Amino acid sequence: MSYIIELAGINKFFGQGAGRVHVLKDVSFSVEHGDFVAIIGQSGSGKSTLMNIIGCLDTQTSGVCRIDGDNTAELGPDQLAALRSRSIGFIFQRYNLLPSLSATENTALPAVYAGLAGTQRSARAQQLLTDLGLGDKFVNLPTELSGGQQQRVSIARALMNGGRLILADEPTGALDSKSGENVLQILKELNRRGHTIIIVTHDHNVASHAGRIIELHDGKVIADQRTGPLAPAREMAAAPQPSQARHHRFVGRLAQFREAFTMSVQAMLAHKLRSLLTMLGIIIGIASVVSVVALGTGSQQQIIADINAMGTNTIDIMRGSGFGDRRAGRIRTLTVADANILGKQPYIANVTPNTSNTGDLVYRNNTLSAMLNGVGEQYFEVKALAMAQGRFFDHNDVRATASYAVIDHNTYSQLFSPGEDALGKIILFRQKPLRIIGVLKDQERTFGPGSSNLNIYAPYTTVMRRITGAKFISSITVKVNDHVMPLMAEKKLTELLTARHKKQDFFTINTDSIRKTVESTTGTLKLLISGIALISLVVGGIGVMNIMLVSVTERTREIGVRMAVGAKQRNIMEQFLIEAVLICMVGGLLGVGLSRLFGVVFGMLVSNFPMVYSTWAMVVALVCSSVIGIIFGFVPARNAARLNPIDALARE
Ligand SMILES: Nc1ncnc2c1ncn2[C@@H]1O[C@H](COP(=O)(O)OP(=O)(O)OP(=O)(O)O)[C@@H](O)[C@H]1O
Numbered sequence: 001m002s003y004i005i006e007l008a009g010i011n012k013f014f015g016q017g018a019g020r021v022h023v024l025k026d027v028s029f030s031v032e033h034g035d036f037v038a039i040i041g042q043s044g045s046g047k048s049t050l051m052n053i054i055g056c057l058d059t060q061t062s063g064v065c066r067i068d069g070d071n072t073a074e075l076g077p078d079q080l081a082a083l084r085s086r087s088i089g090f091i092f093q094r095y096n097l098l099p100s101l102s103a104t105e106n107t108a109l110p111a112v113y114a115g116l117a118g119t120q121r122s123a124r125a126q127q128l129l130t131d132l133g134l135g136d137k138f139v140n141l142p143t144e145l146s147g148g149q150q151q152r153v154s155i156a157r158a159l160m161n162g163g164r165l166i167l168a169d170e171p172t173g174a175l176d177s178k179s180g181e182n183v184l185q186i187l188k189e190l191n192r193r194g195h196t197i198i199i200v201t202h203d204h205n206v207a208s209h210a211g212r213i214i215e216l217h218d219g220k221v222i223a224d225q226r227t228g229p230l231a232p233a234r235e236m237a238a239a240p241q242p243s244q245a246r247h248h249r250f251v252g253r254l255a256q257f258r259e260a261f262t263m264s265v266q267a268m269l270a271h272k273l274r275s276l277l278t279m280l281g282i283i284i285g286i287a288s289v290v291s292v293v294a295l296g297t298g299s300q301q302q303i304i305a306d307i308n309a310m311g312t313n314t315i316d317i318m319r320g321s322g323f324g325d326r327r328a329g330r331i332r333t334l335t336v337a338d339a340n341i342l343g344k345q346p347y348i349a350n351v352t353p354n355t356s357n358t359g360d361l362v363y364r365n366n367t368l369s370a371m372l373n374g375v376g377e378q379y380f381e382v383k384a385l386a387m388a389q390g391r392f393f394d395h396n397d398v399r400a401t402a403s404y405a406v407i408d409h410n411t412y413s414q415l416f417s418p419g420e421d422a423l424g425k426i427i428l429f430r431q432k433p434l435r436i437i438g439v440l441k442d443q444e445r446t447f448g449p450g451s452s453n454l455n456i457y458a459p460y461t462t463v464m465r466r467i468t469g470a471k472f473i474s475s476i477t478v479k480v481n482d483h484v485m486p487l488m489a490e491k492k493l494t495e496l497l498t499a500r501h502k503k504q505d506f507f508t509i510n511t512d513s514i515r516k517t518v519e520s521t522t523g524t525l526k527l528l529i530s531g532i533a534l535i536s537l538v539v540g541g542i543g544v545m546n547i548m549l550v551s552v553t554e555r556t557r558e559i560g561v562r563m564a565v566g567a568k569q570r571n572i573m574e575q576f577l578i579e580a581v582l583i584c585m586v587g588g589l590l591g592v593g594l595s596r597l598f599g600v601v602f603g604m605l606v607s608n609f610p611m612v613y614s615t616w617a618m619v620v621a622l623v624c625s626s627v628i629g630i631i632f633g634f635v636p637a638r639n640a641a642r643l644n645p646i647d648a649l650a651r652e
């Protein structure tokens with residue numbers, strides 16, 4: 001005779017030290033395949049404790065318990081889960097259905113953890129429900145079912161994976177007598193089909209249906225009598241088994257993953273406001289990181305464009321040792337001759353000397369303060385300027401010290417009404433007349449020489465000889481030949497001028513290096529501010545962790561039920577991790593959306609530059625939020641996975 005349950009010298013203690021109670025005292029008995037056993041006894045006699053040990057939900061303090069030949073003390077949590085999944089079906093007094101799942105889904109749950117494919121799963125679940133008279137209740141939630149119906153769903157769940165051994169703890173306890181009778185008839189029928197049934201009850205009428213009655217009193221077996229025939233061991237109809245083929249095992253894992261995912265979505269939807277508040281930290285964090293990067297990129301691109309507008313590949317040679325050198329104004333070594341020599345160098349394309357003066361500009365009855373720039377004829381090319389009206393002065397004008405002036409857009413709009421022809425008009429700068437021969441196009445720039453300053457340009461010869469009388473110039477601007485490295489040219493012209501001046505009494509500004517500086521500064525700034533925004537992400541992560549811990553506590557009973565029907569620690573862990581990641585991912589998506597919205601508003605309010613979003617930054621933000629979900633979801637998920645099934649089930 002083979003036994004499905006063998007208990008030898010089982011002792012169970014609860015508690016520690018003085019509070020230690022001896023609940024099961026040297027319990028030994030065996031149960032044959034196909035038997036129907038009732039365990040009866042008064043309240044507190046240890047019936048449920050014994051049942052939990054048989055069901056591999058709890059372990060004995062001493063003694064040996066063999067279920068289906070396996071010594072349960074030798075199995076780890078996952079092997080016990082597998083044993084429960086394979087052989088045992090539980091029927092609880094309070095049904096223990098998951099409230100958010102339909103009757104079919106509740107029934108099918110054990111098969112999810114056994115790895116059965118989805119279509120097979122629901123087909124079998126619906127077959128079982130139909131057999132139990134619930135053919136019209138497939139999609140109903142537990143709250144939409146009566147107690148007797150719920151208990152029948154839980155019987156179907158116990159049969160889902162086969163349920164060779166069915167453990168029913170007070171299955172009729174919460175039911176009226178008619179429903180209770182119905183449940184007992186079902187159990188008897190199952191027994192006839194070959195299921196081994198253990199039922200716990202304190203009701204002798206209920207026990208009388210069984211073929212064998214074991215009576216517990218104060219933790220001891222005081223009676224064990226056979227009251228009916230032992231059904232001959234029969235082959236049971238086999239439950240569909242998950243295929244062990246590699247492909248199917250993968251599909252099974254996928255089904256478990258999907259189940260975990262659906263559960264997570266349901267959990268999130270069940271607490272919409274709470275989920276949203278939990279996400280807030282993540283939303284703000286991601287939105288700020290993405291926005292900062294977009295703002296940084298946008299402003300950087302604008303500044304670079306401005307620098308390019310100053311002229312690409314230009315080098316300015318200024319007097320002194322650097323900006324703010326107060327002796328610079330007294331240095332008189334930088335001359336037009338220097339500019340001419342530089343103009344002959346092969347690495348230089350264009351050159352212009354500059355001398356600038358501020359003074360009063362008079363036109364009709366307007367007097368304005370303006371900057372007069374004395375420049376060479378190549379200034380136009382060097383600075384890549386465009387004309388709105390007229391022309392720039394040429395080599396002959398410079399040689400002839402012609403009293404010509406080119407005015408910029410600002411000056412034009414101050415002196416003339418829009419569209420008015422400025423060419424040929426005479427302006428007075430420091431009482432010296434200059435004839436306007438050209439007007440520059442509006443150069444939009446937020447960086448560089450004066451956006452609101454008034455600039456007028458005249459040949460440097462004219463400025464030096466006719467207006468200021470200066471013998472030296474204030475700076476030289478050169479445009480480097482396209483195929484020459486700006487740094488190389490800078491080095492060479494520095495050597496040349498140092499040799500001419502016998503010392504280096506000037507400094508150079510290279511737009512290329514300015515651009516690099518701007519790039520690296522804004523890059524550093526972006527990184528810095530993103531770093532600060534990351535702190536908000538971490539705070540958000542802690543919020544997620546907090547809510548996940550609450551969620552685990554709230555759903556402890558659910559975790560217990562899942563473990564009882566065969567969920568492994570891995571499955572539970574996965575479910576809560578997915579939930580944490582999902583919250584963070586949705587938060588991340590909302591954050592990116594918020595940032596895009598901000599970008600649209602920003603674009604409407606600020607016209608200087610747009611926010612520039614890179615896909616790359618958004619992808620990184622989403623990956624970041626998932627990682628935060630994993631990191632901060634880990635502890636709650638592990639707590640959930642490590643719950644002891646029996647403690648979890650006992651939690652109200
Ligand atoms: N986790 C626990 N910690 C401490 N004592 C416990 C624990 N679980 C059960 N006990 C004690 O063990 C004894 C047996 O409990 P058990 O639940 O097995 O009784 P029962 O026979 O199922 O009673 P009832 O018919 O009321 O369900 C009781 O005295 C109970 O107080």
Ligand SMILES: [Mg+2]
Binds near residue numbers: 047048049169
């Ligand atoms: Mg009990």
